[in-house]
Amino acid sequence: MSLEVDVRHRLGGFLLEARFATQGRLTALFGHSGAGKTSLVNIIAGLLRPERGRVAIDGRVLVDTSSGVFVPKHRRHIGYIFQEPRLFPHLSVRRNLLYGSRFMRPRERRESFADVVELLGIGALLERRPGLLSGGEKQRVAIGRALLASPRLLLMDEPLAALDDARKAEILPYIERLRDQSRIPIVYVSHSVAEVTRLASTIVLLDHGAVVATGPVPQVMARLDLLPLAGSGEAGAVLEMRVAGHDEGYRLTTLRSAAGELRVPLLDLAPGAPLRVRILARDVVLGLDPPERLSALNLLAGRVAEIGVLAGATADVRVELNGEMLLARVTRLSIDRLDLKPGRPVYAIVKTVAIERRNLGQGQPMSEGAGFDEISL
Amino acid sequence: MSWLPLLDFTSAELVAIRLSLEVAAWAVATSLPVGVLTALALARGRFWGRELLDVTVHLPLVLPPVVTGFVLLLLFGRNGPLGRPLLEATGFVFAFRWTGAALASAVMAFPLMVRAIRLSVEAVDRRLEEAAGTLGAGPLWVFLTVTLPLILPGIITGAILAFARSLGEFGATITFVSNIPGETQTLPLAIYTFTQVPGGDAGALRLTLVAVAISTAALLLSEFVGRRVARRVGGL
Numbered sequence: 001m002s003l004e005v006d007v008r009h010r011l012g013g014f015l016l017e018a019r020f021a022t023q024g025r026l027t028a029l030f031g032h033s034g035a036g037k038t039s040l041v042n043i044i045a046g047l048l049r050p051e052r053g054r055v056a057i058d059g060r061v062l063v064d065t066s067s068g069v070f071v072p073k074h075r076r077h078i079g080y081i082f083q084e085p086r087l088f089p090h091l092s093v094r095r096n097l098l099y100g101s102r103f104m105r106p107r108e109r110r111e112s113f114a115d116v117v118e119l120l121g122i123g124a125l126l127e128r129r130p131g132l133l134s135g136g137e138k139q140r141v142a143i144g145r146a147l148l149a150s151p152r153l154l155l156m157d158e159p160l161a162a163l164d165d166a167r168k169a170e171i172l173p174y175i176e177r178l179r180d181q182s183r184i185p186i187v188y189v190s191h192s193v194a195e196v197t198r199l200a201s202t203i204v205l206l207d208h209g210a211v212v213a214t215g216p217v218p219q220v221m222a223r224l225d226l227l228p229l230a231g232s233g234e235a236g237a238v239l240e241m242r243v244a245g246h247d248e249g250y251r252l253t254t255l256r257s258a259a260g261e262l263r264v265p266l267l268d269l270a271p272g273a274p275l276r277v278r279i280l281a282r283d284v285v286l287g288l289d290p291p292e293r294l295s296a297l298n299l300l301a302g303r304v305a306e307i308g309v310l311a312g313a314t315a316d317v318r319v320e321l322n323g324e325m326l327l328a329r330v331t332r333l334s335i336d337r338l339d340l341k342p343g344r345p346v347y348a349i350v351k352t353v354a355i356e357r358r359n360l361g362q363g364q365p366m367s368e369g370a371g372f373d374e375i376s377l
Numbered sequence: 378m379s380w381l382p383l384l385d386f387t388s389a390e391l392v393a394i395r396l397s398l399e400v401a402a403w404a405v406a407t408s409l410p411v412g413v414l415t416a417l418a419l420a421r422g423r424f425w426g427r428e429l430l431d432v433t434v435h436l437p438l439v440l441p442p443v444v445t446g447f448v449l450l451l452l453f454g455r456n457g458p459l460g461r462p463l464l465e466a467t468g469f470v471f472a473f474r475w476t477g478a479a480l481a482s483a484v485m486a487f488p489l490m491v492r493a494i495r496l497s498v499e500a501v502d503r504r505l506e507e508a509a510g511t512l513g514a515g516p517l518w519v520f521l522t523v524t525l526p527l528i529l530p531g532i533i534t535g536a537i538l539a540f541a542r543s544l545g546e547f548g549a550t551i552t553f554v555s556n557i558p559g560e561t562q563t564l565p566l567a568i569y570t571f572t573q574v575p576g577g578d579a580g581a582l583r584l585t586l587v588a589v590a591i592s593t594a595a596l597l598l599s600e601f602v603g604r605r606v607a608r609r610v611g612g613l
Contacts (some may be wrong), residue, residue, distance in 0.1 A: 046510075047511075073510040074514055076511075086507075099509070100512035100513050103512070104513065189421070336561030
């Protein structure tokens with residue numbers, strides 16, 4: 001799948017001028033509220049007609065204002081999962097799910113009813129009315145309804161925003177299964193770093209109606225100039241690692257990537273299993289020599305790649321670890337004392353990592369770091 | 378038993394009751410589609426003259442009914458600007474016919490019907506219609522499968538209100554189509570006629586009880602059906 005968007009649209013005093021292309025399985029449109037994320041997905045879905053621009057999926061032009069093309073929303077085959085479930089209150093869950101299939105010829109139906117019901121775990125709800133479902137159940141039915149319309153592309157506009165943490169934890173695994181098991185590419189709108197790092201393959205970072213960065217998640221997340229947009233309190237890097245082995249005696253699991261090895265409390269994952277590890281900048285300590293007689297196990301060797309803006313007491317330092325990136329938040333005093341500058345070899349000591357758990361239990365309460373378990377090392 | 382004469386209807390009275398029900402039923406059945414379209418236009422339309430349409434629809438509510446009846450007579454009389462072409466083209470006549478009584482009832486009840494439907498149209502969550510669109514439903518399908526079911530409570534309420542209002546229509550009817558027994562003499566007109574002749578009290582009382590019974594039944598039905606449909610539409 002390839003999605004190309006190049007649009008310009010004015011909404012009152014707000015100017016949306018966005019241009020990006022993506023081929024990712026799950027592309028996150030990420031940015032603060034008011035950055036223009038929802039307007040952008042509304043343009044892709046055909047709910048909003050841009051003043052100027054072009055939208056194309058796999059080369060099929062949906063909007064092109066220069067040639068007057070505007071495919072109406074019901075002919076776009078784009079599934080849309082809104083913040084609120086928007087189920088039809090007068091129809092049962094089953095008839096909600098089947099709503100889109102009557103507008104398709106049988107050979108266009110690519111999703112089987114039984115598979116979707118199974119994927120989303122909504123088999124017990126089929127004869128119920130939407131008014132009697134919980135928030136999480138409603139959102140699962142809404143996802144199923146969009147899937148059963150056999151869309152070419154699935155848009156999700158903060159589908160978890162209206163849910164509490166327990167309900168978020170209930171839905172996230174289904175979205176992951178969807179991403180990994182269905183062939184439908186997803187565009188996912190979110191302002192939560194945790195959701196984006198957990199789910200996305202590609203990220204499109206929006207700010208004040210403009211695209212400021214596009215690329216794979218680890219790259220975009222490690223860029224110092226973008227930190228304020230991602231919320232500086234949450235600054236952190238994402239490492240894509242694999243389980244290298246377990247030490248049953250000490251109850252530790254070793255994770256490995258090009259950046260090096262991390263030892264974390266024993267994980268219930270098979271060796272070779274991929275997982276994303278998010279390391280917050282404030283949990284990283286830098287040193288010039290390998291420390292001795294220190295309790296921390298996790299020591300990664302690298303070089304200073306970049307030092308962020310030096311204002312206030314602290315600054316963020318980007319450290320390159322054999323091609324991968326880590327962020328460390330240290331004081332300016334330390335930067336001067338250690339004489340940190342680009343190219344200088346350093347050791348990064350990691351205090352805590354957040355590990356994405358793919359097999360979350362249902363109904364388990366979760367913090368705003370939805371989808372990540374904090375692990376102190 | 379002493380109250381038995383109350384149920385001892387004369388054939389003229391039965392004719393008036395039947396005529397009333399028929400006139401009201403026709404008035405509602407024929408004006409309902411127009412009422413739904415008008416309510417949609419007023420609730421959602423963005424067109425020139427929307428306010429004018431709004432005022433016109435509501436005029437019968439505030440004008441003296443006799444005035445409405447006279448206007449209908451002017452327009453739909455055999456020589457009226459609408460009545461004559463209609464007669465020449467189709468042979469259809471409103472003036473001094475039961476069809477005219479139905480027209481007068483429909484016009485008088487129209488504002489009530491449109492108001493009830495319009496309220497329910499304005500209460501529809503348009504985001505549901507957007508969702509239906511993204512699922513592949515074109516505008517007509519969205520209307521038939523989402524909008525229409527959701528405004529059904531308003532349509533039912535509007536229809537029953539209009540039916541009850543039609544049963545009570547007097548002024549416009551007597552002005553437009555006169556008081557012809559068996560043709561245009563509906564229940565209220567029959568009661569009025571009874572009160573104008575000596576010894577008509579018993580007949581007037583019998584018909585009054587019938588009017589009360591029919592109106593009460595209509596309101597109860599509207600309440601019952603309205604609640605059931607509202608539950609359904611509310612997703613329960």
